[in-house]
Amino acid sequence: MSQAPLSIHLDLAIIGGGVAGLWLANRAKSAGFSIALFEAKALGSDQTLASQGMIHGGMKYTLAGALTGASEAIAEMPKHWRACLCGEGDVDLRHTRILSDHFFMWSGDDLGSKLTGFLASKITRGRVEPVHPDRRPPLLRNKAFSGSLYRLEDLVIDAPSLVANLAHNIEGHCFQIDWSKTQLHQTAAGLVSLRIDTLDRPIEIHAQRFIFTAGKGNAELLEQLGLESPAMQLRPLQQVMVKHLYPFDFYGHCLGRETTPRLTISSHRLPDGAHVWYLGGNLAEKGADMAPEALIELAKQELEDLIPWVNLDGAEWATLPIARAEPLQPGLVRPDNAFIAPADGAVNLLVGWPTKLTLAPNLANQVLALVEDAGITPSASTINLHNYLPYASLAKTPWELAFPPAISAEELLALRFREPDEEDDN
Structure with missing residues (x-):
């Protein structure tokens, strides 16, 4: 006879292991809530590791000559992240690598005068500073460069180490699931639950709140439940990766006449040290x-x-198609802030998108505020899911997948310590 389902009761069940879900799980665990995070692929897969790691305060949205709602909404984010990176914020990020404590913004001569006048205004004072020719980064230290160059006091973090750091903080709470053996259910009263069929016995996950943070996967999760709202929009992109021999790192935006930078460059390393x-x-x-x-x-x-x-x-060149998932906006405009809202037709379900890596802390703040408003407090329940579900693994970066090594680290190690065969002995 098959065993009766094992019933697990949580305060918060988070579905989606990108930066939004992981940051929220960190905050919720620190607040004393019983939590579990469920990921179908690998932690950080898709949008999180496809980001360029830039924790910006919105200055790249000044291209039209004025600060927009988007730039004002995230103006304090670099300060928030810096506190966390020093171990003084609401999430401990002391094990996250900082690739650069600033990045650059430059333009050609055609935009130079307009940009110079605006960036010198009191609106941007203290957030951007002009770079003297003697202090240019190596990439732009060439006599042929004649544009305007500014230094932004923002951050670039290493996204893989961020994911690893966030996962380590909540070790034992991130689980791998297989959607071919997992189903979302909803009762007539609107309560959502999750059933996972394992080799040992079925598991039924009940939670005071389920939170979907699965990026573009949120739409599929809602579809499983027959729900349509909150609705989602996708902003398709195709990034370019260049594996090269240029020895210097660079992080910056080249401004053009559009509302987004003409080109953004970030530098990354492959496991063998090659530059991308x-x-x-x-x-x-x-x-x-x-x-x-x-x-x-x-x-x-x-x-x-x-x-x-x-x-x-x-x-060597490669491309990465990626769809940035966002809450549906009138006219498909970019959202100004992170988004979280109850799902229409479900009692215990919230659905969210951070919209940008930078705004993951903001999403967590909004979720915890909604939880508090609902009167949900930490319970004394315990979790024993590790006896039935594997822990979620960490995803590889897009450049690791695009430029695989000619020989794996394991094969290289085996060759290095290979014992001579009989023919070598003769």
Whole structure:
């Protein structure tokens, strides 16, 4: 006879193991709530590790000559993240690598005067500073560079180490699930639960609140329950990756005449130490519907136009299609803030999107405020899911997948310590 389902009661059950779900799980655990996070792929997969790791305060949204709602909503985020990185914030990020404690914003001569006047105004004072030619980064330290260059007091973090840090903080609470063996259910009264069929026995997860933080997967989760709201919009992008021999890292936005940077460059390393540039901005938006080969050619032309003195002969190129998931907005405009809301037709379900990596803390704040408003307090329940479910693994970065090593680390180690065979002995 099959065993009766094991019933697990939680305060909060989080579905989706990207930065939004992991940050929320950290905050909820620290507040004393009983939690579990469920991930179907790997922690950080899709949007989180596809980000460029830039924790910005909105200054890149000044391109139209005025601060927008988006820039004002996230103006305090770099300060919040810095506190966490020092171990003094609401989440301990002391084991997250900082790739750069600033990044750059530059423009060509055609935008120089307008940009200089605006960035010198009191609105931006203290958030951006001009860079003297003697202090330019190596990438722009060339006599052919004639644009305007500014330094933003923002951050670039290493997204893989962020995911690892957040997961380590809540060790024992992140579980792998297989949707072919997992089903969401809803009672006639509107209560959501999760059933997981394991080899040992079925598990039924009940929670005072389920929170969907699965990015574009939120729509599929809602569909399982026959729900449609909150609705989602997708902003398709196609990023470009360049594995090159240029020895210096760079993090910055090149401004154009659009409302997003013409080009954004971030630098990353492969496990073997090789350098990769990850290219986003308007290039990634324009390239959303392009064939990879055509987008790579466009990226080559952009780099030739902007930094012609850098030799990329012999570079390897790849692209990454990615869809940024956001709450549906009138006219499909960009949301100004993180978003969380109850699902229409469900009593104990919240659905959220951080909209940007930078705003993950804001999403967690909103969730915990809704939980408090509902009168939910930490319970004394315990979790023994680790006896039945595997722990979730960490995802690989897009550049690790795009540029796999010719020989794995394990194979290299085996060759290094290979014992001579009989023929070698003769």
